[in-house]
Every structure is written in C-alpha cells, then in structure tokens.
Amino acid sequence: MSRMVIIGAAQLGPIARAETRSEVISRMVRLLRQAAELGVDLLVYPELALTTFFPRWYMEDEAELDLFFEAALPNPAVQPLFDAARALGIGLCFGYAERVDDGGNIRRYNTSIIVGKDGTILHKYRKVHLPGHAEHEPWRPFQHLEKRYFSPGMEGFSVASGFGGMLSQAICNDRRWPETYREAALQGAEVMLIGYNTPRHYPLAPEHDHLQDFHNHLCLQAGAYQNGMWVVAVAKAGCEEGCDLIGESCIIAPTGEIVAQTKTLADEVICYPCDLDRCGEIRKNIFNFKLHRRPEIYTHLTIR
Numbered sequence: 001m002s003r004m005v006i007i008g009a010a011q012l013g014p015i016a017r018a019e020t021r022s023e024v025i026s027r028m029v030r031l032l033r034q035a036a037e038l039g040v041d042l043l044v045y046p047e048l049a050l051t052t053f054f055p056r057w058y059m060e061d062e063a064e065l066d067l068f069f070e071a072a073l074p075n076p077a078v079q080p081l082f083d084a085a086r087a088l089g090i091g092l093c094f095g096y097a098e099r100v101d102d103g104g105n106i107r108r109y110n111t112s113i114i115v116g117k118d119g120t121i122l123h124k125y126r127k128v129h130l131p132g133h134a135e136h137e138p139w140r141p142f143q144h145l146e147k148r149y150f151s152p153g154m155e156g157f158s159v160a161s162g163f164g165g166m167l168s169q170a171i172c173n174d175r176r177w178p179e180t181y182r183e184a185a186l187q188g189a190e191v192m193l194i195g196y197n198t199p200r201h202y203p204l205a206p207e208h209d210h211l212q213d214f215h216n217h218l219c220l221q222a223g224a225y226q227n228g229m230w231v232v233a234v235a236k237a238g239c240e241e242g243c244d245l246i247g248e249s250c251i252i253a254p255t256g257e258i259v260a261q262t263k264t265l266a267d268e269v270i271c272y273p274c275d276l277d278r279c280g281e282i283r284k285n286i287f288n289f290k291l292h293r294r295p296e297i298y299t300h301l302t303i304r
C-alpha cells in the first residue's frame with residue numbers, strides 16, 4: 001500500500017453574512033473539481049467553512065444564532081459536496097458549527113470532520129482552545145465571541161486511520177498551542193489538518209498585527225518539525241464583512257519546511273504529494289520520542 005497521499009488545501013475567500021449554504025457549497029464544489037484535476041486524495045477546507053465567521057457579531061436571539069449551525073451532517077444543503085466528493089473519489093476535511101440537541105439540552109461546538117473517499121465520516125473533532133470572550137465588548141471594532149457561542153470540546157485530540165496513514169485535526173487557535181500537536185503525535189498522528197479564521201487585527205495587542213502571518217507559520221512549522229508530522233493549514237482569507245483575515249494557507253513537511261502556499265486571499269487550491277514515511281526522518285532521529293523524551297520530568301504539564 002502506498003504511503004503517498006496527495007493532500008490539497010482549499011482556501012476560501014471571504015463569505016458574506018448573506019451568502020446561503022448553497023452558494024458556499026457551490027464554491028467548495030468548484031474547488032473540489034480543481035483539486036480533482038490535480039489528482040488530490042484529500043481536500044482540506046477552513047474552520048467554519050460553511051458560513052461567514054459569525055462570532056464577530058453579538059447575538060442574543062438563539063434562533064438567529066442557530067442559522068449558522070448544522071443540526072446534522074450531511075444535511076440537504078451540504079449533500080451536494082458529499083456527493084461530488086464521492087463521485088470524484090476525494091476525501092474531505094472541513095469545519096462547521098455543530099448544534100447538538102441532547103434531549104432538550106442544547107450544546108454548540110466549533111467542529112471539524114474528515115470524510116473518507118466513500119463518503120463516511122472517519123473522524124470528528126471539537127475545538128479545545130476557544131479564543132475570544134463571552135460577553136459583548138462594544139469597544140472592539142468586531143467581536144470574537146467563540147467563548148459565548150461554543151462549548152469547548154472535551155474529547156481532546158484523537159487520531160483516525162485513513163488515506164494510508166494516521167490523521168488528526170485541530171482548529172485555528174489550537175495551532176498556537178504545542179500540546180495540540182504533541183497529544184496527536186503521541187497517538188501516532190502523521191498528518192495534522194487545521195482550518196483557521198484569523199483576523200489581522202488583534203484588538204488586545206494591536207502592536208502585533210504586523211506579526212500575524214509570521215506567528216501563523218511560526219507555530220505551524222514548529223508543530224510539524226517538533227513532532228515529525230505533515231501539517232496542512234487552511235485559511236478563510238480576505239476582507240470578510242469589513243474584517244481582514246490572513247491567508248497564507250500552507251502545507252508543511254515533517255522537517256518544518258513549507259512545501260506549498262497560497263498566493264491570494266481568495267478561493268484557491270494548492271496541493272502536495274505527502275509521503276507519510278517522511279515522518280520517520282524526524283521521529284527516528286532528532287525527535288525519537290522513545291529514546292529522548294523525558295515525560296517523567298515534565299510534571300508541570302499536567303499538574304495545575
């Protein structure tokens with residue numbers, strides 16, 4: 001069995017608040033067809049790929065909020081994406097807002113799934129590190145209300161086998177935390193799939209705005225190298241409802257090198273043939289966990 005997987009990153013340009021699911025799905029299918037031309041096996045889309053990044057608005061009305069959520073997947077609006085992917089023999093990874101009705105107890109998550117080439121859901125991940133704030137903060141030029149609208153995922157980081165290897169997922173802010181990659185690597189993950197929506201302006205430390213692209217690649221490349229894994233990171237980019245989102249979606253080799261990167265802030269597909277055996281270049285050598293890691297010394301990682 002081949003250990004070569006052609007992975008694509010399907011960056012999305014801005015999605016307007018008024019854009020319907022069907023309109024977004026049409027854009028995603030267009031990118032899927034481009035990926036098929038390139039021979040892609042697995043195509044990765046951004047965080048909350050089906051809608052605009054709605055946590056930028058304060059909403060009190062739950063019915064209004066629920067317009068951005070999916071109660072089940074696939075559902076009729078999203079089905080055309082699943083159908084096209086299956087017909088083309090391409091796997092998918094994309095983020096969406098998940099609404100769970102547990103006997104009248106409603107919970108909402110920032111979620112991402114991996115779908116196999118046969119259309120079955122292989123892996124589901126709920127965002128662990130929720131950034132932003134829970135209350136309306138009118139002084140901000142835009143809100144970042146992930147802490148209000150989502151519960152943190154309590155299942156943690158996990159892996160699934162598929163596409164000839166071991167895959168894991170993380171979502172946006174998770175990529176800044178080294179624990180994300182390490183938790184997955186310790187379970188054997190060879191590929192980490194990450195979607196993001198990152199505003200260029202950070203209202204709490206605007207002096208860092210010019211570093212947003214640098215910090216994006218810094219943590220992604222470090223995560224890849226320090227854990228000997230492929231990292232595929234995919235942006236929702238461009239000026240969305242007046243908020244500038246960074247792009248620079250990329251595919252990173254286990255050596256930490258960026259091997260493919262988007263050039264626009266719009267809908268764009270990039271891809272790379274990822275040889276999963278290359279994880280061994282790092283894991284059998286400099287970061288051979290078994291030989292060199294000292295978990296008995298790292299007690300502060302788990303002691304509060």
Ligand code: CDT
Pocket residue numbers: 047131132144171172173174176196197198199202
């Ligand atoms: N979507 C997301 O997680 N964005 C955050 C913005 C941080 S500032 C609230 C990120 O880490 O890119």
